[in-house]
Each structure stands twice: as C-alpha cells, then as structure tokens.
Amino acid sequence: MTATDDTVLVRTEGRAAYLTLNRPKALNALTHTMVRRIGEALTAWEHDPAIETVVLSGAGDRGLCAGGDIRAIHDDARDGDGSASAAFWRDEYRLNARIARYPKPYVAVMDGIVMGGGVGVSAHAAVRIVTERSRIAMPETGIGFVPDVGGTYLLTLAPGELGTHLALTGGPVGAADALLCGLADHFVPSEVMPSLVEHLAHAPVREVLGRTVGTAPPGRLAAAQPWVDACYSAGTVEEIVGRLLDHGDHAAKEAAETLLAKSPTALKVTLTALRRARRLGSLERVLDQEYRVSCRALAAPDLVEGIRAQVIDKDRTPRWSPPTLAEVTDADVDRFFAPLGERELALAGPDNPQEVPW
Numbered sequence: 001m002t003a004t005d006d007t008v009l010v011r012t013e014g015r016a017a018y019l020t021l022n023r024p025k026a027l028n029a030l031t032h033t034m035v036r037r038i039g040e041a042l043t044a045w046e047h048d049p050a051i052e053t054v055v056l057s058g059a060g061d062r063g064l065c066a067g068g069d070i071r072a073i074h075d076d077a078r079d080g081d082g083s084a085s086a087a088f089w090r091d092e093y094r095l096n097a098r099i100a101r102y103p104k105p106y107v108a109v110m111d112g113i114v115m116g117g118g119v120g121v122s123a124h125a126a127v128r129i130v131t132e133r134s135r136i137a138m139p140e141t142g143i144g145f146v147p148d149v150g151g152t153y154l155l156t157l158a159p160g161e162l163g164t165h166l167a168l169t170g171g172p173v174g175a176a177d178a179l180l181c182g183l184a185d186h187f188v189p190s191e192v193m194p195s196l197v198e199h200l201a202h203a204p205v206r207e208v209l210g211r212t213v214g215t216a217p218p219g220r221l222a223a224a225q226p227w228v229d230a231c232y233s234a235g236t237v238e239e240i241v242g243r244l245l246d247h248g249d250h251a252a253k254e255a256a257e258t259l260l261a262k263s264p265t266a267l268k269v270t271l272t273a274l275r276r277a278r279r280l281g282s283l284e285r286v287l288d289q290e291y292r293v294s295c296r297a298l299a300a301p302d303l304v305e306g307i308r309a310q311v312i313d314k315d316r317t318p319r320w321s322p323p324t325l326a327e328v329t330d331a332d333v334d335r336f337f338a339p340l341g342e343r344e345l346a347l348a349g350p351d352n353p354q355e356v357p358w
Contacts, residue, residue, distance in 0.1 A: 008037040009059070014201035015052040017045045021121075024060025029069045030117040032088040038121065039095050046103060053200050054102070056122060057109040063135070064109065067116025068092070070143065073298075074307040082298035089148070089294050090345060092117065093287045096150045097347055100124035100283050105205045109197065110134050110178070111190055120149025123183050124283070127205055130175040131190040132217055136183055139170035143310050144263040144302025144320065146270045146293050146336075152277040153286035157182045160225055161232035167270050168237070169258045176219030187216035227252045237267045238325050263302040263318070264325045269293060269336045276337070284348035289337065291345035296336040 009020040019038055021028035045051040058064035068088070076084045099106055099121060108122035109129055114136045122128060123136075130136070138147040138155065147155065147167050155163030158181035166173065166181065178184040188196055192212050199208045221228070231243035231252060237259070244256035259267060273293060277286045297303045301321045309318035322328055 005033060005037070007031060007034045008041075010037070010041050012045075012051060015050070016201040017041070017048075017051045017054050018197075019054065019056045020059050021057070021065050022059040024058075024062070026069070027062055027066035027113060028058040028060070028064065028118070029066050030092065030121070031069050031072070032084075032091065035088065035092045035095050039091070039098065042095075042098060042102065051104065053105045053107060053205055055107045055109065055197055055200055056125070057197065058112070058118075061112070063112025063118070063133075064114045064122060065116075065118025066113055067118055067139075070307050070311060074304055074312060077298045078304045082295070085298055086295050086343070089291060092120065092149060093291055093345060094347065096120040096124055097284055097287055100150070102126070107200065107205060109193060110136065110184060111193055115139055115172075116151075117149050119151060119154070119183070123154055124150055127186070127209070128184040129186045129188050129193070129196070130178050130184040130216070131188060131193060132175060133190050134175045134178060134184070135172040136174075136178045137170055137172035138167060139172075141168060141262040141266040141270055142170050142306065144266050144300070144304075144306030144318065145297055146266055146273055146290070148290045148294050150283055150287055150290070152270075152273045152290060153283050154183060155181070156274055156277045160229040162221055162225060162228055164232040164271070164274055165221075165224075165228045165255065167274055168232075168240070168262070168267055169255055170262070171258070173221065174219055175216035177221040179216060180219060180221055186213045188212050189214055224249075224251060231255075237264075237271050240271075241325070263306060263320050264322060264328045265300065265302050265320070265332060266306075267325065268328050268333050269297075272333050272337070282348060287347050288345045292338065292340055293336045295340060295343070296338070300336075 009022045011018050073085045106125045107127040108125035110122050111131045112133050138151040140147050155167045175187050196212045227247050227249045234240045241256050244252045280286050306318050
C-alpha cells in the first residue's frame with residue numbers, strides 16, 4: 001500500500017472514526033489493498049480511547065459497495081495460479097469476522113447497492129442502517145460462484161427458507177426485506193443519512209438513532225414466505241425447481257426460471273453450503289468452510305466463465321459446465337468442501353470456535 005492510496009478514505013472527527021470506500025466509478029468494489037487499509041484502521045481505533053464509534057460508508061451516489069474486484073479474480077483464475085485471489089479472500093474473511101466481533105460500535109451505512117463483498121463489510125456490523133435506496137444481494141450463483149464473506153452464515157439466520165431463496169436466486173432485497181431477513185437493523189430515509197453520519201461525531205449511536213430511525217416502505221418477502229418455505233425446504237435443487245414450477249404462484253415460477261439460468265454447480269454447492277452452515281454454528285466456522293469452497297471454485301470452470309459472460313464480454317450467455325443440474329454429481333459437490341491442509345483459513349480454533357486469532 002502506498003501513502004498516496006485513496007481507495008479508502010480514513011478520518012476522525014469528535015468521538016467517531018470514518019471509513020469511506022472510495023472507488024465510485026467501480027461502485028466501490030473491494031480490492032486487497034482496501035481490505036488491508038480497513039483492517040489497519042480498525043486496529044488503530046480499537047486501542048484509541050478517543051474513538052467511540054466507527055462509521056462505514058461509500059463514496060458516490062450509487063451505493064456502498066458492489067462486491068469484490070471480480071475482474072481481478074477472473075484474471076487470476078484464468079491466467080494465474082489463484083494465489084492472489086486466495087490471499088485476498090484470506091484477509092477479507094478475517095476482516096469480516098473481525099467486524100462481527102469489533103469491541104466498539106461499528107455502524108454500516110447500507111445505502112444504495114450493497115452486494116457480495118459489500119455485504120461482508122457491512123452486514124456483520126453492530127449497527128446496520130438501510131434506506132429506501134438500498135438494494136442488498138448475494139448474486140454469486142450468477143457468476144458460477146457461491147455466497148461468501150459470511151453470506152451463508154447470515155442467510156441461514158433469515159426466517160424459514162427466505163435465506164435459501166436469496167442465496168440461490170441472487171436477487172436483491174430492499175430495506176424492509178433486509179430488516180425481515182436480519183441483514184439490517186434500522187431504516188433511515190436517505191435524505192436524513194448525511195446528518196446522522198455527522199451527528200455520530202458528537203453523540204452516542206443510540207441517541208442519534210433515536211432521532212432519525214423511521215419506518216421502511218413495505219417489502220415483498222413476508223407475503224412470499226409461504227411458497228418460499230414450501231418450495232425451498234426440498235432436499236435438492238432439482239426438487240426445489242420442481243416445486244417452484246408446480247406451485248400456482250407466478251413469482252414461484254419466475255424464481256424457477258431464474259434458478260435455471262444460474263450455474264448448476266454453483267446452485268448445488270450453495271444449497272449444500274447453507275445446510276452445512278446451519279450445523280456449523282459460529283461465523284468463524286462458516287467462514288472456514290466458505291474459504292475452502294472459494295479456493296476450490298478457482299479451479300472449476302464456471303467461475304471464469306460466469307465472470308466472462310456477466311462482466312468481461314457482457315454477452316449474458318454463460319456456457320456452464322456441466323450445463324444441467326442432473327449432470328452435477330454428489331462427488332462434484334463434495335470436492336468443494338474438501339480440506340485444504342496447510343492452506344486452511346483456520347479462523348475457528350480447535351478449542352474455541354468463537355475465538356478470532358488476531
């Protein structure tokens with residue numbers, strides 16, 4: 001990292017410290033440098049008695065963060081040995097765990113687009129604020145990948161099978177549905193957000209929230225939960241698609257069509273990851289699992305192909321391999337969860353799965 005790097009703006013004012021993701025032309029997509037910069041700042045502020053609150057926001061008017069820098073991951077997986085992406089994820093996932101356990105109030109301003117890695121640096125926060133502009137998603141199955149950055153942990157905490165629906169379809173949710181699914185805590189109108197951020201420099205978080213929190217516009221998932229629970233409780237992706245197609249609700253049929261356009265391998269690995277995450281318990285254990293899956297994805301064909309189709313060439317016609325759900329075997333899925341040996345993330349210690357080794 002150079003002294004002139006400005007991809008994360010760091011400042012303090014009064015009792016608060018501010019982190020601003022500052023790549024607005026790239027919708028503040030995270031790079032390895034940005035992850036390290038955030039970690040260094042959190043270390044400094046953790047031991048600074050003058051800092052009582054940390055606030056994360058994004059530069060520009062489009063959103064907090066669109067995710068990780070997937071162009072770099074594409075190039076590393078296609079042309080390199082994957083080591084750069086693995087190193088990025090190692091530091092990123094450690095940062096996600098650290099945010100979840102940070103000893104001071106960490107306030108995430110989840111205004112606008114918040115996807116993938118953006119969820120990782122915000123949805124584990126102690127205080128997560130959404131606006132009427134918020135669009136939160138884990139869209140990884142559309143690029144041949146699997147929800148990571150603790151996403152499979154967060155989505156298993158959603159009511160019923162709503163998290164499974166969001167993980168498999170990758171669809172975005174607004175403020176009310178983010179609150180329903182446990183991805184956010186408070187709604188604040190976007191026009192009020194600048195004053196909220198400013199006031200955090202001079203008053204405690206609870207006091208500022210008490211003056212600004214409002215009621216989110218109605219969402220859609222609460223009404224959809226009956227068919228979501230009925231369909232996504234099936235044991236396999238094929239069964240889920242079948243139930244969705246057979247269900248009378250038009251939205252269920254649309255969900256099935258959405259799933260059939262995603263990477264078949266990514267869908268099956270995602271469903272398995274979610275079901276396993278429910279049993280793993282702690283965020284650290286789930287992040288350890290996600291790291292295995294992410295590293296294995298680097299050597300699988302769908303990640304490079306998905307990013308090519310959606311981001312590089314933008315032809316939106318990925319050629320998945322295998323191309324159908326029926327052709328993805330249990331052995332294909334199991335390979336994504338195989339231990340990495342000395343390359344394990346190992347956030348969850350053998351004796352204390354809640355402990356993050358810093």
